[in-house]
Amino acid sequence: MKIVIQRCSRASVTVEGQVTGEIGTGLMVLVGVTQEDTEKDAKFLADKVAGLRIFEDEDGKMNRSVLEIGGKVLSISQFTLYGDARKGRRPSFIAAARPEQAIGLYEAFNEAVKAHGLEVQTGVFGADMQVELVNSGPVTILLDSRE
Incomplete structure (x- = not known):
């Protein structure tokens, strides 16, 4: 499982003109699932997201987690994190999990x-x-x- 974590002051996602998720200060997380992933991978990365100290403390050092600052998380499924563009010009997504597997692990990550x-x-x-x-x-x- 791969994730991209971005510290944000605000983030939102819209589908067909409707906002489905929106946060202020916190983390936007893009989540990609590969065929070998299990719930253990989802829990490991969820623990990292919750505890990663990338928010500044009173001394200006990245020393606080999203939990400590009272932030929120915007989680977005992103199968293209497993795009392989080493050959040719069109990425291959063979390593990405099929939707029937990926959705369960994406949801397990969010629940964790x-x-x-x-x-x-x-x-x-x-x-x-x-x-x-x-x-x-x-x-x-x-x-x-x-x-």
Whole structure:
């Protein structure tokens, strides 16, 4: 499982003209699932999201988690994180999990984040989504449960 974590001052996702998820200060997380992933991968990355110290403390150092600052999480499914563009000009998505597997793990990730006491807003799995983000910092962290 791969995730892209972006610290934000605000973020939202819209599907067919309707806002399905919106947060203020917190983390926007793009979530990609591969065929070998399990709920263990989802929980591992959810724990990282909840505890990652990428918000500034009173001394201006990145020393606080989204939990500590009272932030929220916007979670968006993103199979293209497993796009392989090393050959040719069109990415291959063979490594991405099929939707019937990926949706369950994406939901397991979201539930594991919620279990930490965080509010989680989401996009719509498999939908064509319009994502808006004001990346604060900018701070962007890439995590892979297999690396």
